[in-house]
Structure formats: C-alpha cells, structure tokens
Amino acid sequence: xxxxxxxxxxxxxxxxxxxxxxxxxxxxxxxxxxxxxxxxxxxxxxxxxxxxxxxxxxxxxxxxxxxxxxxxxxxxxxxxxxxxxxxxxxxxxxxxxxxxxxxxxxxxx
Amino acid sequence: xxxxxxxxxxxxxxxxxxxxxxxxxxxxxxxxxxxxxxxxxxxxxxxxxxxxxxxxxxxxxxxxxxxxxxxxxxxxxxxxxxxxxxxxxxxxxxxxxxxxxxxxxxxxxxxxxxxx
Numbered sequence: 001x002x003x004x005x006x007x008x009x010x011x012x013x014x015x016x017x018x019x020x021x022x023x024x025x026x027x028x029x030x031x032x033x034x035x036x037x038x039x040x041x042x043x044x045x046x047x048x049x050x051x052x053x054x055x056x057x058x059x060x061x062x063x064x065x066x067x068x069x070x071x072x073x074x075x076x077x078x079x080x081x082x083x084x085x086x087x088x089x090x091x092x093x094x095x096x097x098x099x100x101x102x103x104x105x106x107x108x109x
Numbered sequence: 110x111x112x113x114x115x116x117x118x119x120x121x122x123x124x125x126x127x128x129x130x131x132x133x134x135x136x137x138x139x140x141x142x143x144x145x146x147x148x149x150x151x152x153x154x155x156x157x158x159x160x161x162x163x164x165x166x167x168x169x170x171x172x173x174x175x176x177x178x179x180x181x182x183x184x185x186x187x188x189x190x191x192x193x194x195x196x197x198x199x200x201x202x203x204x205x206x207x208x209x210x211x212x213x214x215x216x217x218x219x220x221x222x223x224x225x
Contacts, residue, residue, distance in 0.1 A: 008149070033213065042199065043152070045213035087151060095159065096142060096167065097214060101151035 002026040004100035006088055011106045012078055020073045020103045022088035030091035032064050032071045037102070038084045046073065046086075075105075083107045111136045115200050115217035122194075122224050130185045130220045132200035140204050141183035142214065145169060146197040155198075158183055187222065194224045 004024045012018040022032065031050040035043040047055050049064035049071060061074040075082055085104050089097040113134045122128045134141065140159050144152040154167030158177040172191025177183055183202075187194045198220045204212035 035214070040219075042216040042218050043214070044216070048213065089152075095140075095165070096154055096157045098154065098168075099144075099152040101149060 002090070002092055002098055004088055004090060004098065006086075006100045006103045008101070009104045009106070011108060014078055014080060014107055014109055016078050017074065017076050018078060018105065020075075020086050020088075020105070022071050022073075022100060024069050024071075024088070024090050024100075026069075026090050026092040026098070028092045029066065030093075032062070033089045033091070033097060034060075034062055034073045035087045035089060035099075036084050037087065043087060078107050080107050080109070113200055113202055113215055113217035115198075115220050117220060118218065120220055120222045122222070124224055125189045126224075127186055127188050128194075128222065128224075130187065130198055130200075130222070132183045132185065132217060133181055134183075134200075134202045134215075134217075135181060136202055136215060137180070138202035138204055138215070139180070140202060141177065142201040142203075143167075143173070143175065143183070143185045144199045144201065146199060146219075152199065155185065187224075194222060197221050 006022045033048045034046040037043040047062040054063045059076045064071040085102040087099045087102045089099045116131045142157045143155040153169050155173050156175040158164035174186045200217045201214040203214045
C-alpha cells in the first residue's frame with residue numbers, strides 16, 4: 001500500500017514564510033511533486049523533486065529527503081493569492097501520480 | 110492555445126442513469142488520467158491510459174468505465190453501479206512517450222457531477 005501525510009490546514013500572515021510537510025510510504029519511488037489548487041479550480045504544477053535536496057522556483061522551494069521519505073514545500077513572501085490547497089504527490093510506479101489529501105493554506109493580512 | 114477541455118462544467122443526473130464526462134486535449138500528450146476529488150479526500154485515481162486503445166484501473170475504478178479510441182480523447186462514464194457518484198471529476202494529461210513519468214500533469218477545469 002501507499003500513503004501520504006500532510007497537515008490539513010495551515011494559517012500564515014502575509015509576507016511570512018510557511019512550510020508544508022509531506023511524509024510518504026510507497027512501494028516504489030520516482031519522485032515527489034507539489035500542486036496548487038484554488039477553490040473550484042484545476043490543480044497546477046509547482047515543483048518536482050526526484051533527488052535529495054532543494055529545488056527553488058521563485059518564491060516557492062521544495063525539498064526532498066528520500067532516506068526519510070519526507071519532503072516539504074516552502075513558500076516565501078506570502079501573498080493573499082497564495083491562499084489555496086497544496087497537494088504533495090508521489091510517483092510510485094512511473095505510470096501515475098498518487099496524491100495526498102491536501103493542505104489548505106490561509107494567508108491573512 | 111494548448112490545453113485540456115472538460116465538459117460540461119456542471120452536470121446533474123438522476124440516480125440510476127449512466128453519464129459520460131468528456132475530456133479532450135490538444136497537447137499531443139500520450140498519457141491521460143481521471144481523478145475524483147471529494148472534500149477533504151484529495152485526488153483519487155480512477156483510470157489512466159498510457160497509449161491509445163489501452164487503459165488501466167486506478168485505486169477507485171469500480172462503477173466507472175473509460176475508452177481511449179483517439180489520442181486526444183479520454184471520456185469517463187459514471188455508471189449506475191457507482192454508489193456515490195456525486196463529486197468533482199478532474200481529467201489530466203502529461204508527457205510524450207514512455208518516459209513521461211517526470212513530466213507534470215496538466216489538468217482540465219473539472220466537471221462537478223451531482224446525482225440525486
């Protein structure tokens with residue numbers, strides 16, 4: 001079986017930094033991805049880590065530790081528009097992504 | 110512009126009726142996917158297809174059927190056997206060729222199905 005765990009809700013202040021953690025248990029592993037979804041909308045790709053370490057894309061960074069089966073998404077200089085749900089997803093077979101239940105991020109003024 | 114089109118955006122059906130959700134992509138992607146999203150449940154994989162005329166069951170395929178007769182199209186039928194069909198359905202595609210696993214998923218805007 002497989003499972004992904006991430007916090008259900010996180011609240012942070014505009015301009016702050018927030019970290020969303022994801023731990024996973026899978027039979028195989030090809031990489032960890034992060035997606036953002038605004039209410040009622042389509043999920044959009046944020047980042048992908050296949051190897052250990054930090055990947056940076058603008059205000060967003062993603063980290064992976066394969067030995068710990070752990071990753072996180074780091075959002076810096078939070079803006080109101082960052083209020084959304086964030087999903088980690090594991091590629092465990094090379095054919096399809098399996099998603100966590102998502103973390104709802106609320107950015108407050 | 111390239112993308113994925115799902116139609117309709119909202120769909121209402123009576124219990125016991127089959128309903129087909131449309132998904133079309135013009136990204137020339139080989140792989141296509143159907144996910145179901147319920148509140149607090151994240152995205153759960155229903156079916157996926159790596160190439161034309163081939164598809165595989167995901168984690169929650171019971172009560173659903175698909176076809177992949179064309180590369181661009183991957184319709185999902187929600188049958189009367191699906192016990193709890195009311196949900197938000199998302200279609201996605203990615204990559205070209207067999208090494209598409211590290212390519213990001215591109216999602217359509219979804220179809221919200223309500224069955225009463």
